[in-house]
Structures are given as C-alpha cells and as structure tokens.
Amino acid sequence: MLGGGTGGTIVANRMRRLAGPEELELVVVDRDDVHVYQPGLLYVAFSQMAPGALVRRRSRQLQPGIRFLTGEACAIDLSARLVHLGERGDALAYDALVIATGARLAPETTAGFAAGVAAGWVHTFYDPAGAESLAAALESFEAGRLVVDIVDEPIKGPVSPLEFCILADGFFRHRRRRSSVEITLVTPLGSAFNRPLAGAALAEVLAKHDVGVVAGFRTQAIDPEGRFLVSDDDRREPADLAVVVARQVGAAFVSGTEGLADPRGFVVVDIHTLQSQADPAVFAIGDAAALPTLKAGTVAHFAAGVVAENVVHFLRGEPPAARFDGHATYLVETGDRTALVVDFDYGTEHVGGRYRGPIGLPLLTPSRLAHLAKRMVPQLYWRALLPARHACALTPVALFRAPTGATRPGRGETPGSG
Ligand SMILES: Cc1cc2nc3c(=O)[nH]c(=O)nc-3n(C[C@H](O)[C@H](O)[C@H](O)COP(=O)(O)OP(=O)(O)OC[C@H]3O[C@@H](n4cnc5c(N)ncnc54)[C@H](O)[C@@H]3O)c2cc1C
CATH class of the missing domain: 3.50.50.60 (FAD/NAD(P)-binding domain)
Structure with missing residues (x-):
C-alpha cells in the first residue's frame, strides 16, 4: 500500500480483516507518520479548531499485523514488481500494489x-x-x-x-x-x-x-x-x-510510470473494479485514482471494500468480482449551524427522502441534524471509518429509506416503494 492517508489506511485495515497474517503480508508506506484529518482544515481557517486537533500518528491507525514503513515512493518497476523508495532507491517487492498517494497541491x-x-x-x-x-x-x-x-x-x-x-x-x-x-x-x-x-x-x-x-x-x-x-x-x-x-496532481512517481496515469498523474483504473488498466497487479483508491466521481474521503471509504476484496481475489488468482458504483456523499456546511447532504454515484444524483440510518438526514435540504452529523464526523473518522469497523462502516448499497416528497427515488429504492 503506497500512502497511509484515508484510503490507504482503510483498505489496509479492511484487508487485514479479510485475510489473516498467515495468508497476506501487508505493508503500508508513507513519507511521514503524521495523519491529518483534512476536512478539519476548513474549521482551522475560521479559528474553530486547532491544527493539532486534526493530527494523529498514521502507524497507530493500522490494525495489528500491518507493517508501517516511512519512505518516499520514487518509482515503480511494473515488470519486476518493485517500488523504489527514497533517494537511495531501496526496493520493496510486491505481489499486488495499491496506490493511495492522494492528490498533491501543485x-x-x-x-x-x-x-x-x-x-x-x-x-x-x-x-x-x-x-x-x-x-x-x-x-x-x-x-x-x-x-x-x-x-x-x-x-x-x-x-x-x-x-x-x-x-x-x-x-x-x-x-x-x-x-x-x-x-x-x-x-x-x-x-x-x-x-x-x-x-x-x-x-x-x-x-x-x-x-x-x-x-x-x-x-x-x-x-x-x-x-x-x-x-x-x-x-x-x-x-x-x-x-x-x-x-492538484497525482504523485510524481505515478506520472513517471509509463501507461499508469492520466495527464494529471492520476491512476487510470477500471472505474468499477479499481484495477489498473496498465497492470492487473496494481489498484488505486481515493484521490490518487482517476474516477468520474468526487475526490472525497467518503469516496475512499465506500471504495475501500471493493479494492480490498479485489486485491484478495487477484492474489488468489480469481477475477476481480467486487464493483464500485462511484458513490459519493458530502456533508456541506450551509451556515447558521445547518448543513446539507449531497449524494450521488456514477449514474444517479439522489434527491428527496433521507439518508438511511438511525438519524435519517434529509438530502439536499439544510438541517441542524446534518450540521451536528458533520461535526461528529471527526470522531467517527478516527474511531470507526479508519479502523474499518464493520458495525459502523457505511456500505455503498441500499443506503436510503423511503423518500418523503422525493422528486426521484433514493438509492436502492424503486419508484413508489415504501
Ligand atoms: C480542506 C479540505 C476539506 C475536505 N473536506 C472533505 C469533506 O468534507 N468530506 C470528504 O469526504 N472529503 C473531504 N476532503 C477530501 C479528503 O480529505 C480526501 O479526499 C481524502 O483524504 C483522500 O484520501 P486519500 O487516501 O486518497 O489521500 P490522502 O488522505 O491525502 O493520503 C495520501 C497519502 O499519500 C502519501 N504520499 C503521497 N505521495 C507519496 C509518496 N510519493 N511516497 C509515500 N507517501 C506518499 C501522503 O503523505 C498521504 O499520507 C477535504 C480535503 C481538504 C483538503
């Protein structure tokens, strides 16, 4: 796993749950051991949060049995299945590689x-x-x-x-x-x-x-x-x-690997299986992937299960069976202590009705409830989303209950259902 941010951490933790250490050796590489909860930067700008409150150690977010290495990925040799780290060019061998190096400010x-x-x-x-x-x-x-x-x-x-x-x-x-x-x-x-x-x-x-x-x-x-x-x-x-x-662009080593990236350095993958079109041993997750959906933490979260499963399928010599639908959810601050929920996938924008779950946030309509949910996300992020705890993980299917006054049906529903 190259990159120990949102996507890399969730995929590694999911994979650890799918396959034990006896079946799979998992290594996460990042250039540093400082994980920043990036959505919180918005509140730092308005003096509502201290930057220190957004930061935890990356290595601590990984399940036991996942090795964490600090190093800068500088090049990939697809044919030899090697990643070169740091200026000295130490090489790390892999059987499957997940690129989770995000989007770089340029x-x-x-x-x-x-x-x-x-x-x-x-x-x-x-x-x-x-x-x-x-x-x-x-x-x-x-x-x-x-x-x-x-x-x-x-x-x-x-x-x-x-x-x-x-x-x-x-x-x-x-x-x-x-x-x-x-x-x-x-x-x-x-x-x-x-x-x-x-x-x-x-x-x-x-x-x-x-x-x-x-x-x-x-x-x-x-x-x-x-x-x-x-x-x-x-x-x-x-x-x-x-x-x-x-x-924003992809990591330099991605652009530098022939056939792997689009012109901006984002990894070209099958948008459903998240497997590279240049090499079946390579997958991408999160902002690093060139996908027709948002570059958002929720997208990395929803896609993580697909990548984890497909990597395990690949290592077992099976075709990648799990499919990502481009699901993106965004809780948007709308002022005066309200927020609204934006939600769509590759094919559909969801409107009307409510986001399924114990709270049932209304879609595309500012509400106090959504604002409270947005403010609770950091706790959810560190405690449930990053560790990929099943009970708390949002799954990318059947997320909605019956729409109330919907102009279009919510996800997983047929018109007139409920
Ligand atoms: C201001 C702001 C507000 C946001 N608000 C929201 C929001 O409200 N909702 C939402 O869903 N998303 C939001 N996001 C987006 C969200 O933070 C990202 O989409 C998410 O972090 C992507 O995860 P990732 O794993 O792809 O990338 P990252 O979490 O950025 O992780 C990439 C990792 O790769 C490492 N890396 C990069 N290059 C190398 C290299 N060559 N060698 C080794 N390591 C490397 C980096 O150090 C980093 O740790 C926001 C982002 C910002 C900046």
Missing part, C-alpha cells in the same frame, strides 16, 4: 502563486500551516473583496471552497463587518458545482449568503502586484484577499 504550476503567498495576499486552507495563517488574515480583514478561487479541477474536498464562502459570510456577520466585505467564489466549472441537482441546491445557498459566483474562470496566473487573478481567456478578477485552492 501551486508551482500557477505563475505568481508563490509571490502572492510571500506578499501575504494569497492564502490557502488546504494545508495546516496555510489554514492557520489564513485564520490570522481573516481576523484582521476589515473590508474589501474576498475571493475564493479554485485554480483548476479536479480538487479534493471539492465542496469545501463553497463551504468556506458560506462560513465566511457568518464569520464577518458575527464581527459586524459583513456589509464591508464582498465574498466571491471563482471557479473553473460552468456553475458552482458540477452535478445539476446538488449544484442548484448549493447555488441557492450561496445566493442566500450573498456569495457571488464567477463561473468558467480557469486561473492561468496570479498577479500579486496588481492584486488580481488572470484567467486562461485573459479575464481579470481583482481581490483584496485571495484564498486560492491550488491545482
């Missing part, structure tokens, strides 16, 4: 990004240091145009820039500065979010919070002297404070 691909950061004008909440420094910048931002810019798609946590705008509205209202602060989301997408039903619901929430949206703006460069963003079709967006989500 600010260096946008001209002016580093200079903007150095000038204290460009900020980010996508890494702990950036989120902490942004918190200070927001506290001292009295008036002007706050622009939240998504340089390019796809990005991990793709709804979090929208959530940032919505939380910024409450932040400045609370400090009685809202009338002096204009908040604008700048996105390369054609609208606020690229799923029609969820997009419409989120556009409504953004409008309610007086957040402007500039769509179809693919950031080409950042001009820290003029304090504006430049698009690839030469439009300009001025900002007094720029919160920029950098372009």
Whole structure:
C-alpha cells in the first residue's frame, strides 16, 4: 500500500480483516507518520479548531499485523514488481500494489502563486500551516473583496471552497463587518458545482449568503502586484484577499510510470473494479485514482471494500468480482449551524427522502441534524471509518429509506416503494 492517508489506511485495515497474517503480508508506506484529518482544515481557517486537533500518528491507525514503513515512493518497476523508495532507491517487492498517494497541491504550476503567498495576499486552507495563517488574515480583514478561487479541477474536498464562502459570510456577520466585505467564489466549472441537482441546491445557498459566483474562470496566473487573478481567456478578477485552492496532481512517481496515469498523474483504473488498466497487479483508491466521481474521503471509504476484496481475489488468482458504483456523499456546511447532504454515484444524483440510518438526514435540504452529523464526523473518522469497523462502516448499497416528497427515488429504492 503506497500512502497511509484515508484510503490507504482503510483498505489496509479492511484487508487485514479479510485475510489473516498467515495468508497476506501487508505493508503500508508513507513519507511521514503524521495523519491529518483534512476536512478539519476548513474549521482551522475560521479559528474553530486547532491544527493539532486534526493530527494523529498514521502507524497507530493500522490494525495489528500491518507493517508501517516511512519512505518516499520514487518509482515503480511494473515488470519486476518493485517500488523504489527514497533517494537511495531501496526496493520493496510486491505481489499486488495499491496506490493511495492522494492528490498533491501543485501551486508551482500557477505563475505568481508563490509571490502572492510571500506578499501575504494569497492564502490557502488546504494545508495546516496555510489554514492557520489564513485564520490570522481573516481576523484582521476589515473590508474589501474576498475571493475564493479554485485554480483548476479536479480538487479534493471539492465542496469545501463553497463551504468556506458560506462560513465566511457568518464569520464577518458575527464581527459586524459583513456589509464591508464582498465574498466571491471563482471557479473553473460552468456553475458552482458540477452535478445539476446538488449544484442548484448549493447555488441557492450561496445566493442566500450573498456569495457571488464567477463561473468558467480557469486561473492561468496570479498577479500579486496588481492584486488580481488572470484567467486562461485573459479575464481579470481583482481581490483584496485571495484564498486560492491550488491545482492538484497525482504523485510524481505515478506520472513517471509509463501507461499508469492520466495527464494529471492520476491512476487510470477500471472505474468499477479499481484495477489498473496498465497492470492487473496494481489498484488505486481515493484521490490518487482517476474516477468520474468526487475526490472525497467518503469516496475512499465506500471504495475501500471493493479494492480490498479485489486485491484478495487477484492474489488468489480469481477475477476481480467486487464493483464500485462511484458513490459519493458530502456533508456541506450551509451556515447558521445547518448543513446539507449531497449524494450521488456514477449514474444517479439522489434527491428527496433521507439518508438511511438511525438519524435519517434529509438530502439536499439544510438541517441542524446534518450540521451536528458533520461535526461528529471527526470522531467517527478516527474511531470507526479508519479502523474499518464493520458495525459502523457505511456500505455503498441500499443506503436510503423511503423518500418523503422525493422528486426521484433514493438509492436502492424503486419508484413508489415504501
Ligand atoms: C480542506 C479540505 C476539506 C475536505 N473536506 C472533505 C469533506 O468534507 N468530506 C470528504 O469526504 N472529503 C473531504 N476532503 C477530501 C479528503 O480529505 C480526501 O479526499 C481524502 O483524504 C483522500 O484520501 P486519500 O487516501 O486518497 O489521500 P490522502 O488522505 O491525502 O493520503 C495520501 C497519502 O499519500 C502519501 N504520499 C503521497 N505521495 C507519496 C509518496 N510519493 N511516497 C509515500 N507517501 C506518499 C501522503 O503523505 C498521504 O499520507 C477535504 C480535503 C481538504 C483538503
């Protein structure tokens, strides 16, 4: 397993439950032993969480009998089934390989990004240091145009820039500065979010919070002297404070392995079996995989069982039988202590009705309950999702109970059922 973040940890723990140490030797490699709960970075930016509260040791999240190695994966030799680690090139042999190295922020691909950061004008909440420094910048931002810019798609946590705008509205209202602060989301997408039903619901929430949206703006460069963003079709967006989500790419060793990746370095896999199209011994999970769904922790969670099962099938010489449906769920902060649930898979957006489970959160409708659920996720993450505990794991099938006033049926239901 290359990568001991959300996806790598869950797959390793699932595999340990599927096959004991006598059948399977499991090794997880990561460049460090610091696991960050990334969705919490949003709250760090608003001084609602300390960065330290998001961090635990990676090795501690793994079940007994899983070996954890610290090292940077630098190259893969597919024919010899070897991963080269570190500058010295120590080689690690494998029978099956799961690539779980996520999405890397690549600010260096946008001209002016580093200079903007150095000038204290460009900020980010996508890494702990950036989120902490942004918190200070927001506290001292009295008036002007706050622009939240998504340089390019796809990005991990793709709804979090929208959530940032919505939380910024409450932040400045609370400090009685809202009338002096204009908040604008700048996105390369054609609208606020690229799923029609969820997009419409989120556009409504953004409008309610007086957040402007500039769509179809693919950031080409950042001009820290003029304090504006430049698009690839030469439009300009001025900002007094720029919160920029950098372009994201796959790990360098993935792009460097012939035939393995798409042009951005994400592993090309069969979207259902999650097996590489270049080599059947290679699988990918989470943000590292090129999939037509979200780069989100929930997607890694829902896909983990499929990867774990298919790796075990592969090692037993069987065809990969488990299939992933692209299931993505996202709890979205919608302000005033409410949140809404976005949910879809490769084929269907789910709307109306409720998310199945003991609480039954309403879909696409802001509710207090969903906000409480969102705030409980960190505990669920460390205690149930990462350890892949069966009792608490959400499964990607039959998640909904009968819709109430649904315009379309929920997952696992037929029209008129229930
Ligand atoms: C601000 C923010 C908010 C978010 N909000 C949400 C949310 O509300 N809901 C949601 O579902 N998702 C959210 N996400 C997305 C979620 O955090 C990611 O989708 C999830 O962590 C992906 O898991 P992963 O295992 O693919 O990648 P990661 O968890 O990023 O793990 C990748 C690992 O690979 C390691 N690695 C990379 N390259 C190498 C290498 N060459 N050698 C060795 N190790 C390497 C890294 O150190 C890292 O540990 C958010 C993300 C951010 C940044």
